[in-house]
Amino acid sequence: MIKKALRRIYKDKLRLLMGRLSEEYNIFSPKLVEGRIIFDRIDDVSEIINEYHTRPVLPVKKLFLPQRETLFEYEIVDNDVIISDKLDLVAREKRCIFGVRACDIASLQILRRFFSRGPGDPYVIGRLSNSMIIGIMCNSVFPSCFCHFTDSGPLPKDGFDLFLVDVDDYFIAIIGSERGNQIASKNEDIFLDANKDDALAIDNKVKEIVSLMKSPPVVDQMVLYDAFVRSFNLDFWEDYAKKCLSCGKCNFNCPTCYCFDIFDEVDLDLRKGRRVRVWDSCHFLSFTRVASGEIFRRNRSSRLKQRVYHKFVYSVNDIGLISCVGCGRCFEVCPASIDLRDIITKVLCG
Ligand code: SF4
Ligand code: SF4
Known part of the structure; x- marks a missing residue:
């Protein structure tokens, strides 16, 4: 009550x-x-x-x-x-x-x-x-x-x-x-x-x-965390990666995805400009490109896993909470119909 x-x-x-x-x-x-x-x-x-x-x-x-x-x-x-x-x-x-x-x-x-x-x-x-x-x-x-x-x-x-x-x-x-x-x-x-x-x-x-609601069965969040940690190298990630278009729609519609890029826009007279922040997506190939040109998550499954693991593992390590609020927006907008609830169920069922 x-x-x-x-x-x-x-x-x-x-x-x-x-x-x-x-x-x-x-x-x-x-x-x-x-x-x-x-x-x-x-x-x-x-x-x-x-x-x-x-x-x-x-x-x-x-x-x-x-x-x-x-x-x-x-x-x-x-x-x-x-x-x-x-x-x-x-x-x-x-x-x-x-x-x-x-x-x-x-x-x-x-x-x-x-x-x-x-x-x-x-x-x-x-x-x-x-x-x-x-x-x-x-x-x-x-x-x-x-x-x-x-x-x-x-x-x-x-x-x-x-x-x-x-x-x-x-x-x-x-x-x-x-x-x-x-x-x-x-x-x-x-x-x-x-x-x-x-x-x-x-x-x-x-x-x-x-x-x-059509939720997976509720489990303790540390049980979920451990299940994700154990599942990192399972084969099913490649199946999802084959379907994913790396469009980033899931990130942009997610209420907790917060990654951004920052760049300078300089006017043509080179005397004025502004520093701009824009939303970015961990699904984009450019997301982990560093100054030397190296891209650390070239493989599509590594990018897909980055988004999901950030929600259920890295976020717990970082702020002590999972960072998925169960809104379902990411799969509602996904053109490849990748349903996060299916991923969670696979992870929990081993
Ligand atoms: S919305 Fe779907 S297809 Fe697009 S990046 Fe996210 S998971 Fe991949
Ligand atoms: S269900 Fe979770 S991961 Fe998907 S958009 Fe909502 S908060 Fe983000």
């Missing part, structure tokens, strides 16, 4: 709440653009979509680690190089990300751990720190969902301020942080007391969603 504080928000009050929050925060939400759902900034709370039965085109990570981002610009003035970045803007912007599913909330926790290593990445961590997260539980599952297996959903454990569970004509709001608590206290006309049966309603909803 859920242990966090609960409130009720009637559905006809949701826009009122978001309208009030928009006075303080820039609001990002799933919205309809040319027939597709995307996460984006909204100008008017009427654009907010709280019920959607298709996946947003890209996961919410794009709001924290954009596909392409200028890290800083530089200009030669007399004999000086003037550098300007947007860190100040990132630090000041207050954002509210509405409508985030449990798997994407879990992915943000993973990105926070990765980008906090070493000196930390001020862009990604700055955005994570400035963003209030209002999640919504799924009402249905996609055929590819298996967040129960990765322990990432359908309810998030942490990493949110408010999380809404849809029950008929109201939401049960789970308070996940002090910031969420303050919002509830400041808007007592919207956040009503929860009923004693609301915690039970959440439990029932979780059970219903889990029963609809």
